[in-house]
Amino acid sequence: MKMKRIIALFMAAVMVFSLTACSQETGGAQDAAGSGEETQSAADSEEAQPAADSEESTISKEAGHFKIGTIDMGSADATSAPLLNQLRTTVEAMGCEYVTATASEMSAEATIAAYQNLIAAGCDGIIVTYGQVNADMMAQMFDDAGVLWSTYWYHFVEGTDEYEAVMNSETFVSSTYEDDVNSAYWAASELGKKGCKKLCMVGLPAGGVTANMRDEGIKKACEEYGMEILAEERDFSLTISSAGGATITERFLTAYPECDGILIAGMTQFVLAGVVQTLEQAGKVGTIPISGIDFNEYQFDYFDRSALNSIIGGHFCGPTYSAILMINQLNGTPLTTDKVQIENMFIELNDPEEVQKYADWLENSGTIYSADEISKCLVANNPDFTYDDLIEMANAYCLDDLLARHGN
Amino acid sequence: MKEKKQINMKIILNLFSWLSLLLVIALFGVTTKGAIFSSYNMKVIFSQSVLFMIGGLGLSFLFAEGGFDISYGSVIGFAGILGTMLTDRTQNWIWSLIVPVVFCLAMGVVNGLIYAHTNIMVFIQTMSISFLLKGLFTTMLGSYGSYKVPKQLIFMGQTWFAVTALIVVGVITIWLFNYTPFGKHSRLYGTGKDAIVQSGVDVRRLKFLTFVFSGAVCALVTLMSMARAGQSSTGLGSNFEFNVMIALTLGGMPSEGGTGSKIQSVFIGCLIVALLANGMVLLGVNARLQEVIKGVIFILVLIFMLKIKEKSEAL
Numbered sequence: 218m219k220m221k222r223i224i225a226l227f228m229a230a231v232m233v234f235s236l237t238a239c240s241q242e243t244g245g246a247q248d249a250a251g252s253g254e255e256t257q258s259a260a261d262s263e264e265a266q267p268a269a270d271s272e273e274s275t276i277s278k279e280a281g282h283f284k285i286g287t288i289d290m291g292s293a294d295a296t297s298a299p300l301l302n303q304l305r306t307t308v309e310a311m312g313c314e315y316v317t318a319t320a321s322e323m324s325a326e327a328t329i330a331a332y333q334n335l336i337a338a339g340c341d342g343i344i345v346t347y348g349q350v351n352a353d354m355m356a357q358m359f360d361d362a363g364v365l366w367s368t369y370w371y372h373f374v375e376g377t378d379e380y381e382a383v384m385n386s387e388t389f390v391s392s393t394y395e396d397d398v399n400s401a402y403w404a405a406s407e408l409g410k411k412g413c414k415k416l417c418m419v420g421l422p423a424g425g426v427t428a429n430m431r432d433e434g435i436k437k438a439c440e441e442y443g444m445e446i447l448a449e450e451r452d453f454s455l456t457i458s459s460a461g462g463a464t465i466t467e468r469f470l471t472a473y474p475e476c477d478g479i480l481i482a483g484m485t486q487f488v489l490a491g492v493v494q495t496l497e498q499a500g501k502v503g504t505i506p507i508s509g510i511d512f513n514e515y516q517f518d519y520f521d522r523s524a525l526n527s528i529i530g531g532h533f534c535g536p537t538y539s540a541i542l543m544i545n546q547l548n549g550t551p552l553t554t555d556k557v558q559i560e561n562m563f564i565e566l567n568d569p570e571e572v573q574k575y576a577d578w579l580e581n582s583g584t585i586y587s588a589d590e591i592s593k594c595l596v597a598n599n600p601d602f603t604y605d606d607l608i609e610m611a612n613a614y615c616l617d618d619l620l621a622r623h624g625n
Numbered sequence: 626m627k628e629k630k631q632i633n634m635k636i637i638l639n640l641f642s643w644l645s646l647l648l649v650i651a652l653f654g655v656t657t658k659g660a661i662f663s664s665y666n667m668k669v670i671f672s673q674s675v676l677f678m679i680g681g682l683g684l685s686f687l688f689a690e691g692g693f694d695i696s697y698g699s700v701i702g703f704a705g706i707l708g709t710m711l712t713d714r715t716q717n718w719i720w721s722l723i724v725p726v727v728f729c730l731a732m733g734v735v736n737g738l739i740y741a742h743t744n745i746m747v748f749i750q751t752m753s754i755s756f757l758l759k760g761l762f763t764t765m766l767g768s769y770g771s772y773k774v775p776k777q778l779i780f781m782g783q784t785w786f787a788v789t790a791l792i793v794v795g796v797i798t799i800w801l802f803n804y805t806p807f808g809k810h811s812r813l814y815g816t817g818k819d820a821i822v823q824s825g826v827d828v829r830r831l832k833f834l835t836f837v838f839s840g841a842v843c844a845l846v847t848l849m850s851m852a853r854a855g856q857s858s859t860g861l862g863s864n865f866e867f868n869v870m871i872a873l874t875l876g877g878m879p880s881e882g883g884t885g886s887k888i889q890s891v892f893i894g895c896l897i898v899a900l901l902a903n904g905m906v907l908l909g910v911n912a913r914l915q916e917v918i919k920g921v922i923f924i925l926v927l928i929f930m931l932k933i934k935e936k937s938e939a940l
Binding site: 288289314316317318319324325326327328329330331333334335336337338339348349350351352353354362378422423452453 | 660663665666669672673676698763771773774782850853854855856858859860861862863864865868899902903906907909911912913915916
């Protein structure tokens with residue numbers, strides 16, 4: 218009897234393995250329906266081998282049969298989810314297959330493994346979250362495999378070793394970055410305009426390029442508006458959750474009763490709910506305004522409750538611009554032969570009317586760039602599309618641009 | 626009859642990990658139409674599993690004793706960051722070599738002394754060390770996101786070095802684990818602590834040496850991890866110990882240690898983990914579903930092994 222149970226358990230394991238295979242088939246069918254093309258799995262396609270192993274150059278492949286891969290960091294927050302959704306829309310609208318690997322722990326080893334697996338899956342181009350692995354190593358890995366790569370949310374500063382490494386990489390296409398100095402300056406300034414003088418801050422872990430740039434912007438705003446940072450919390454184990462946000466705020470309120478403003482310089486998507494809840498419990502909503510960087514799913518509600526004063530985010534489009542460059546290059550119609558860095562714009566929300574407009578857009582459309590708009594960015598479909606058009610598209614991105622294209 | 630059934634159960638338990646590995650290979654071999662066996666992919670699978678294999682070999686004695694080192698990844702991170710930071714400050718690459726070796730060995734000694742001379746649960750002990758080191762290296766990084774690994778050490782990230790390191794560590798570990806009193810006592814300690822104490826074994830020495838060996842292997846893993854990433858940052862070594870724990874369990878290592886512990890579990894488990902991750906990407910499985918599938922498999926394996934053990938004990 219017990220042996221039967223054991224066999225049943227083993228059969229269940231087999232079923233899970235079967236699920237693995239079946240899920241791929243279902244996904245493939247959906248992909249095909251979505252793109253109007255017949256798609257194949259990595260294993261089925263001829264491109265299952267990396268380009269380095271194949272004599273066939275990626276450039277010579279027929280348009281519409283490329284695979285574009287990326288890491289899904291496993292977060293469905295208001296910043297990461299729209300970014301990946303838009304990337305998927307872009308890749309599929311341009312007739313390519315979208316492949317993801319997981320590296321939710323984002324360790325150096327998991328990141329390397331995820332990119333290796335994407336290369337092994339036959340990806341022709343990979344959109345990379347730069348950070349855990351050195352640029353030299355990334356360049357070597359992608360150059361050896363002959364796979365194109367682009368980075369997002371990172372600015373390579375000229376004169377640095379990493380800048381040299383990416384620019385010397387034969388397969389590097391582009392990077393997209395944000396103006397983090399100005400985004401942090403804007404967020405902090407909004408508190409300054411409200412008359413705040415003594416701030417408590419939730420920030421990114423010290424040391425990263427983004428954190429350093431944001432610190433620079435905050436410093437500038439503090440000097441301009443005569444503000445002081447009383448305390449800051451950057452512990453990633455706290456800033457990754459709303460419970461952590463509540464803990465941080467409790468500490469701030471206990472240790473610094475004179476605090477008159479809270480600046481969340483990153484991770485707003487995770488901590489805001491906890492920060493607002495604690496302020497409400499302490500009866501401080503409205504008297505201690507909050508300003509944040511990175512959009513939050515419930516930001517409209519917090520604006521309504523007067524808890525949130527201002528927020529800057531919506532920087533979802535970097536991977537999309539990179540994918541447009543990459544796929545055109547793979548098609549043999551590159552928009553530029555240079556390795557480029559494109560600035561990815563933010564959306565600033567502080568005016569109740571604009572906040573409502575953004576909420577309406579999100580509820581009714583939520584489309585940043587539609588499949589139709591993206592398909593026009595493929596030179597094969599639209600021979601008039603140029604690199605300057607792409608830059609114009611990126612520079613135009615703002616709330617008004619969104620509403621003009623997809624508002625009601 | 627009873628003995629025969631008991632033997633059958635042991636055979637099933639021993640064969641389970643091998644069957645699991647074969648099942649994974651067969652499944653992905655068929656569904657990917659052989660793509661998983663391409664030379665590039667075989668190299669990828671090896672490079673993704675080799676660090677965990679070496680780390681797992683270092684931790685196998687502690688696992689056999691029924692313990693586990695939660696601080697392993699933090700030690701890797703701290704050692705790497707400290708070494709490369711000193712290199713950055715002094716412009717002398719040798720610090721990136723010496724500091725990880727010395728620090729990992731020192732942490733092995735410190736952990737070993739605590740483990741040998743106190744009754745603190747090893748899980749709690751190493752978790753505390755982990756918090757301490759994570760806090761320290763985050764502070765130490767200061768305004769730097771990462772430190773570059775000097776080019777003199779990059780060879781340690783290459784395949785030939787990984788193969789050599791795996792063979793050397795593998796041979797030493799297999800010998801120590803199977804053919805010396807150190808290995809035998811580690812397994813016996815996992816089976817029954819009181820019995821081994823009463824039999825006159827110097828348990829303090831045994832426990833101390835367990836961590837010293839693990840620390841020595843950790844030094845090698847640190848250098849190889851640094852060379853693979855090309856930089857030391859907060860992501861270096863992150864969650865390393867949990868990946869090893871999952872691999873060892875999938876490979877059939879009993880979670881409570883004991884005489885059922887086998888070195889083969891390290892190799893089989895690491896290969897299963899790497900094959901699962903690799904095969905699912907090759908098949909185009911959605912990244913989030915990949916996590917779900919891995920979780921379900923892990924739970925099923927644990928239940929299966931527990932049931933087999935219960936049945937074996939009941940007979």
